[in-house]
Amino acid sequence: MSDTQGRGASWEGWLAFLAALVAYLALxxxxxxxxxxxxxxxxxxxxxxxxxxxxTGSINLPLIGFADPPLPxxxxxxxxxxxxxxxxxxxxxxxxSALAGxxxxxxxxxxxxxxxxxxxxxxxxxxxxxASPVWLAACTTGSQMAxxxxxxxxxxxxxxxxxxxxxxxxxxxxxxxxxxxxxxAFAASALPLAAVLVVLLLLGRGxxxxxxxxxxxxxxxxxxxxxxxxxxxxxxxxxxDPLYFAHHIPRPGVAWRLTMVxxxxxxxxxxxxxxxxxxRLPRPLVGLLCVLLxxxxxxxxxxxxxxxxxxxxxxGFLRSTVGAGxxxxxxxxxxxxxxSTGGKRVLADGPVDFAVRLLSGQPQAFVRAGELRRALAAGxxxxxxxxxxxxxxxxxxxxxxxLLAGHRLVxxxxxxxxxxxxIRPVR
Amino acid sequence: MTPVEAxxxxxxxxxxxxxxxxxxxxxxxxxxQAMVGAMLLLASAVLLLAWPLKLxxxxxxxxxLFYTVHSLYKFYLVWIAMxxxxxxxxxxxxxxxLQDAGLPTYTILVPLYHEAQVLGQLVAGLxxxxxxxxxxxxxxxxxxxxxxxxxxxxALKLEKPFRLVVVPDSQPKTKPKACNYxxxxxxxxxxxxxxxxxxxxxxxxxxxxxxxxKVPEDVICLQAKLNYFNxxxxxxxxxxxxxxxxxxxxxxxxxxxxxxxxxxxxxxxHFRTEKLKxxxxxxxxxxxEDCDLGVRLAKRGYATAVVDSTTWEEASSSLWxxxxxxxxxxxxxxxxxxxxxxxxxxxxxxLGLRDFxxxxxxIGGTVFCYLVNPIYWLLTLVWxxxxxxxxxxxxxxxxxxxxxxxxxxxxNFVFVYLMVAGCMKRGYxxxxxxxxxxxxxxxxxxxxxxxxxxxxxxxxxxxxxxTHGLAAPP
Numbered sequence: 001m002s003d004t005q006g007r008g009a010s011w012e013g014w015l016a017f018l019a020a021l022v023a024y025l026a027l028x029x030x031x032x033x034x035x036x037x038x039x040x041x042x043x044x045x046x047x048x049x050x051x052x053x054x055x056t057g058s059i060n061l062p063l064i065g066f067a068d069p070p071l072p073x074x075x076x077x078x079x080x081x082x083x084x085x086x087x088x089x090x091x092x093x094x095x096x097s098a099l100a101g102x103x104x105x106x107x108x109x110x111x112x113x114x115x116x117x118x119x120x121x122x123x124x125x126x127x128x129x130x131a132s133p134v135w136l137a138a139c140t141t142g143s144q145m146a147x148x149x150x151x152x153x154x155x156x157x158x159x160x161x162x163x164x165x166x167x168x169x170x171x172x173x174x175x176x177x178x179x180x181x182x183x184x185a186f187a188a189s190a191l192p193l194a195a196v197l198v199v200l201l202l203l204g205r206g207x208x209x210x211x212x213x214x215x216x217x218x219x220x221x222x223x224x225x226x227x228x229x230x231x232x233x234x235x236x237x238x239x240x241d242p243l244y245f246a247h248h249i250p251r252p253g254v255a256w257r258l259t260m261v262x263x264x265x266x267x268x269x270x271x272x273x274x275x276x277x278x279x280r281l282p283r284p285l286v287g288l289l290c291v292l293l294x295x296x297x298x299x300x301x302x303x304x305x306x307x308x309x310x311x312x313x314x315x316g317f318l319r320s321t322v323g324a325g326x327x328x329x330x331x332x333x334x335x336x337x338x339x340s341t342g343g344k345r346v347l348a349d350g351p352v353d354f355a356v357r358l359l360s361g362q363p364q365a366f367v368r369a370g371e372l373r374r375a376l377a378a379g380x381x382x383x384x385x386x387x388x389x390x391x392x393x394x395x396x397x398x399x400x401x402x403l404l405a406g407h408r409l410v411x412x413x414x415x416x417x418x419x420x421x422x423i424r425p426v427r
Numbered sequence: 428m429t430p431v432e433a434x435x436x437x438x439x440x441x442x443x444x445x446x447x448x449x450x451x452x453x454x455x456x457x458x459x460q461a462m463v464g465a466m467l468l469l470a471s472a473v474l475l476l477a478w479p480l481k482l483x484x485x486x487x488x489x490x491x492l493f494y495t496v497h498s499l500y501k502f503y504l505v506w507i508a509m510x511x512x513x514x515x516x517x518x519x520x521x522x523x524x525l526q527d528a529g530l531p532t533y534t535i536l537v538p539l540y541h542e543a544q545v546l547g548q549l550v551a552g553l554x555x556x557x558x559x560x561x562x563x564x565x566x567x568x569x570x571x572x573x574x575x576x577x578x579x580x581x582a583l584k585l586e587k588p589f590r591l592v593v594v595p596d597s598q599p600k601t602k603p604k605a606c607n608y609x610x611x612x613x614x615x616x617x618x619x620x621x622x623x624x625x626x627x628x629x630x631x632x633x634x635x636x637x638x639x640x641k642v643p644e645d646v647i648c649l650q651a652k653l654n655y656f657n658x659x660x661x662x663x664x665x666x667x668x669x670x671x672x673x674x675x676x677x678x679x680x681x682x683x684x685x686x687x688x689x690x691x692x693x694x695x696x697h698f699r700t701e702k703l704k705x706x707x708x709x710x711x712x713x714x715x716e717d718c719d720l721g722v723r724l725a726k727r728g729y730a731t732a733v734v735d736s737t738t739w740e741e742a743s744s745s746l747w748x749x750x751x752x753x754x755x756x757x758x759x760x761x762x763x764x765x766x767x768x769x770x771x772x773x774x775x776x777x778l779g780l781r782d783f784x785x786x787x788x789x790i791g792g793t794v795f796c797y798l799v800n801p802i803y804w805l806l807t808l809v810w811x812x813x814x815x816x817x818x819x820x821x822x823x824x825x826x827x828x829x830x831x832x833x834x835x836x837x838x839n840f841v842f843v844y845l846m847v848a849g850c851m852k853r854g855y856x857x858x859x860x861x862x863x864x865x866x867x868x869x870x871x872x873x874x875x876x877x878x879x880x881x882x883x884x885x886x887x888x889x890x891x892x893x894t895h896g897l898a899a900p901p
Contacts, residue, residue, distance in 0.1 A: 053825055081825055168851050169509035172844075215856025219847055222863065226840050234836075237811070 012119070016109045020130050020139075021102035027140040028094030042072075042093035042142025049076035050087040066235045066244045071183040072096065072144045093142025100146040101139030105130050107153040115160060147184035148191075151177045152271065155195055163202050171219055174199070179223035183231070186245075192224045194271055440594075440607035443707040449769055450723060452712040452762040455887045457769050480820055487821045490799060491831045497792040498838040500785070504681025505673075505845060509852075513680035514735040515641065515649070517634040525637050531616035533632055534564040534700065536609040538602045540892060542623040543579035549623050550583060558632040563588035564615055568605040571596040599888045602693075603709035603716035610708045615700055622694040626656060626739040634736045635697040647702040648724060648731040651695035652676060655742035657898035658855060663749055664742040664898075665861045666846075666868040671742075673849030675733070678789075683733050687785035688725035688778065690718035690760075695738040702729065712888050713766070715759020722767055722786065726777040741898050746871075748894055753875030755891040758883050760794050797876025800869060807835065839866070 045068075052073070075096045080087040086095065105126055112122040129135060138145040158174035161167060178195035181188035199220055203213050236242040401409075409421035444451045456464065474482040507513070535556075537549065553565055565588045569576050580591050592612060594605045606620055617636065621627060628634075635649050642649075652675040658668040675692065682689050696717065706723055709716040721731060743749040767774050767786070775783045810818045822828045846862035882889065 077829070081829075167509075168848060169506070171851075172509070172848060209856075211856040215851055215859040218859040218863075219851055222844060222847060223840075230836060 017106035020105040024098035024139040045072040053081040097146035100150045104150045111157040148188040151181035508677045508680040513684045516735045517637045534613035534615040534618040538568045538605040552626045557629040566609040604711035607708040618700040624741040631736040649697040649734040656739040667742040669846040672853040689731040691721040693717040751891040754878040757876045757879035
């Protein structure tokens with residue numbers, strides 16, 4: 001591939017961005033408002049952002065949540081602060097992921113054109129990527145993987161440019177993007193490690209003086225060190241435990257490992273794309289690294305508990321995301337989210353208004369009676385949306401049962417002290 | 428024998444005061460400014476008694492907002508400077524094409540006061556300048572009461588183009604007043620000012636002359652970059668070098684790219700001489716006459732560009748010397764802000780909204796940060812230790828808290844990172860790691876800033892002289 005900086009008209013990049021943004025926003029809207037599908041992780045992050053911004057009294061910083069990376073929550077705080085409806089309608093997370101996804105598409109367009117990929121091939125690759133089930137699901141459901149993808153793409157573009165020009169600005173962008181990624185998803189910690197590896201490889205290849213290597217590494221590592229330090233510091237200041245996230249991860253199990261596999265697989269795919277696009281790295285080495293990386297992840301993902309089908313885990317997420325437009329698969333996503341999170345990080349304390357079709361009946365009830373009935377009525381329309389109640393312990397509280405008078409609760413799933421019930425009308 | 432210019436009483440070194448008194452720092456506060464200041468203080472006192480919390484909340488919100496905008500603006504300038512080369516470069520071919528006959532005449536002004544110790548190295552540096560001697564007029568501007576330096580100059584037995592100009596003893600005894608003497612004795616096409624310890628790159632005059640041919644006519648000033656030859660002498664000089672690298676390699680090019688008013692550095696400013704005379708020279712009462720001149724020329728519709736050439740100076744390696752120098756700069760920035768804000772609406776009309784905001788953010792913002800930073804450091808420390816509810820109350824609005832947290836946690840980091848970037852841009856790779864300790868350096872800046880604030884009221888025109896010769900030149 002030839003090195004041609006800035007090849008391609010900027011209007012094409014803008015077109016790619018706007019087209020992707022419109023599509024992702026429309027699909028995010030449809031997923032939430034028409035189909036009634038929400039992503040539990042995204043829902044949790046929106047709830048936390050809402051409570052951090054609007055809870056009565058002083059700012060509720062602990063509600064930002066320190067068991068998960070804070071960036072998805074922090075990005076939604078200004079949105080829900082300006083307009084509560086974006087929280088109550090469940091749209092805030094989708095807005096962030098749609099924007100991140102569209103920006104990723106634009107950055108990838110720039111990267112492909114700068115490394116010499118032709119216009120037609122670029123657009124083909126972009127459409128395949130942007131419309132792929134994995135990426136589509138991430139961008140329309142508020143998944144933090146959209147942010148991770150954006151940071152990975154930015155890092156890839158910056159690394160490619162830095163390799164060519166040794167521009168300070170590109171080194172800075174690489175450092176900042178690689179530093180921010182783990183704050184969107186812990187699994188993206190592979191990105192800063194990959195950034196350091198690539199920079200060391202390129203510096204060693206050029207036989208740069210020791211002083212320049214030192215300065216380059218300081219420039220690269222300082223933001224990473226600061227982000228880690230800030231994370232530990234704020235956890236300590238706000239919650240009294242700098243390692244809160246490590247002490248509050250759900251008990252590792254099949255489902256937790258499945259989530260980590262999903263994330264790692266997505267990150268690995270992006271890392272392979274990045275490696276492949278950095279020029280001057282030997283192609284056989286790149287190919288070997290990609291095979292090793294992907295192979296390891298897939299093998300780990302297909303390991304199972306005794307009695308479980310082998311393929312169910314490694315590619316389960318593909319099955320659920322391919323069915324993104326099918327209302328009947330909404331249940332599998334709820335199960336997946338339930339299993340992966342153990343339900344523990346779904347809800348925040350405090351009053352949160354949500355009118356969603358997937359309900360939760362925790363001891364601290366958060367859904368108002370009218371919304372619940374409205375949601376149930378909407379759920380029983382010919383659209384065929386199924387409503388659920390998620391409950392901890394012995395079952396839904398008396399208050400929730402009272403609200404559900406006239407319905408019966410059918411146990412669907414039980415995991416780690418949580419149970420999912422399907423709400424069915426009494427016939 | 429060094430030609431000595433006789434005292435020239437007809438030289439009006441205070442021309443700015445006579446022609447444009449409202450642009451001169453002879454008066455620190457005009458009656459109107461004093462009245463407005465007094466009214467603001469009175470109103471604050473009343474509000475503090477009546478609604479203390481509300482007042483503190485409003486002041487806090489305003490400060491946080493200013494910090495946010497100020498930080499974003501500086502990041503934007505650096506972003507521009509890092510993305511492309513903004514400084515005016517001159518190729519070897521362009522230099523070669525600048526034929527001897529086509530070279531403009533050049534005056535070099537070197538104000539000296541108690542600089543006998545460094546006079547020798549100064550002259551050596553000037554003699555290394557690659558420029559035809561018959562096109563040069565090098566004026567050593569010495570105060571009448573500085574017999575030591577006069578004697579040292581005599582001992583060097585300098586020939587043309589050097590000449591000793593004895594500045595008559597008068598007040599204010601400042602560098603800009605001395606420079607004005609030299610300016611009105613000059614008949615050259617171009618003019619540059621150097622300090623006593625300066626070591627300019629030998630081809631700087633040629634580069635500037637070539638650059639003036641390339642730029643539009645409204646560019647009447649070229650600022651060369653400044654940096655230090657004793658970068659690694661101690662931790663203070665490492666910080667100082669990093670700061671200068673950020674200032675001249677990132678901030679000023681960013682300002683140039685946006686054609687915003689540029690606070691000139693005190694040396695290595697190259698001017699079209701007639702235009703400088705048209706501006707009435709430097710303000711003899713302003714202790715940062717360079718910063719003031721940069722604003723005045725912008726008000727007249729002129730522009731400054733940065734030329735890609737470096738003058739090497741001596742960084743103050745003594746802590747107290749550094750603080751004294753910094754306090755003079757801070758006092759000068761305060762003077763500059765007060766002078767040009769005497770008629771804010773007129774300033775807005777002259778600069779335009781964008782450059783008016785740039786003036787507030789860059790010059791006003793520098794002073795603001797020096798003075799207000801310690802207050803917020805104290806607030807943060809008190810909050811961490813004792814969790815006073817008053818502090819929580821003044822940060823109660825979510826947006827104030829949010830922006831405040833951003834400034835504290837992200838803004839400060841970015842400013843530290845800028846110091847790293849400045850070192851990398853200059854190629855001082857080994858200095859990058861010392862930039863991590865920049866917050867300590869900020870404390871020193873604020874000490875200088877508060878010293879300046881007190882001195883502005885007590886001795887506004889006092890010139891804190893920087894001691895040179897503490898480090899061996901290269």
